[in-house]
Amino acid sequence: MTSVTKLFDEGEIARRVAELAGEIAGACPPDLMVIGLLKGSFVFLADLIRALDRAGRAPMVDFIWLSSYGHGRESSGSIRLIGDVPAGVAGRAILLVDDIADTGRSLAYARDLLAEAGAARIWTCALVDKPCRREIELAADFVGFTVEDVFVVGYGIDYAEKYRHLRYIGAVD
Ligand code: IMP
Ligand code: MG
Numbered sequence: 001m002t003s004v005t006k007l008f009d010e011g012e013i014a015r016r017v018a019e020l021a022g023e024i025a026g027a028c029p030p031d032l033m034v035i036g037l038l039k040g041s042f043v044f045l046a047d048l049i050r051a052l053d054r055a056g057r058a059p060m061v062d063f064i065w066l067s068s069y070g071h072g073r074e075s076s077g078s079i080r081l082i083g084d085v086p087a088g089v090a091g092r093a094i095l096l097v098d099d100i101a102d103t104g105r106s107l108a109y110a111r112d113l114l115a116e117a118g119a120a121r122i123w124t125c126a127l128v129d130k131p132c133r134r135e136i137e138l139a140a141d142f143v144g145f146t147v148e149d150v151f152v153v154g155y156g157i158d159y160a161e162k163y164r165h166l167r168y169i170g171a172v173d
Helices: 010-027 042-054 105-116
Strands: 004-008 032-038 060-069 075-082 093-101 121-129 142-146 151-153 169-172
Touching: 004 010, 010 042, 010 121, 010 142, 032 042, 032 105, 042 060, 042 093, 060 105, 075 105, 093 105, 105 121
Parallel strands: 032 060, 032 093, 093 121, 121 142
Antiparallel strands: 004 169, 060 075, 151 169
16 A cells, blocks of 8 residues: 655645746746646646736746656656647746756647747746756756655645645655
């Protein structure tokens, strides 16, 4: 049986998301387009855009669906785009959001897609950063929480499609 150890509870997540929105509102232009990587970022993104609203911003929102993970804990290593790059990216300031920065490949891959599509400026944001796992050079501009080499779940983040519903972020053993 897999067990989950709580790392960050609902209150800590809400406070950190509000802080992040403040940091983003201070650093990024008002005409920001927020693009989340599916599926892991959907809960975080839902809270982040409302926190940005509280911070006085009115971001556009869209998604990119990348597939890299099988049903295990290790990335398959090859990333695929499912569907299309959102329309209207050309010339825009983009905040690219993922649940986790692990090897860094997903954020880098999506960032390159957006750059190719003509984005004017791209910032990256990861709710959870695992710098010790990085395999390519990628420093997220905004980070919610930094963790060691643990496999995290909850708040949208899955392990084999389970645990996305948890209100907290935990580590599975
Ligand atoms: P990267 O491309 O290796 O940086 O991995 C990023 C993606 O891998 C994230 O979007 C997650 O979907 C998945 N991932 C990486 N680490 C974890 C984890 O600890 N829990 C669940 N998914 C993870
Ligand atoms: Mg993901």
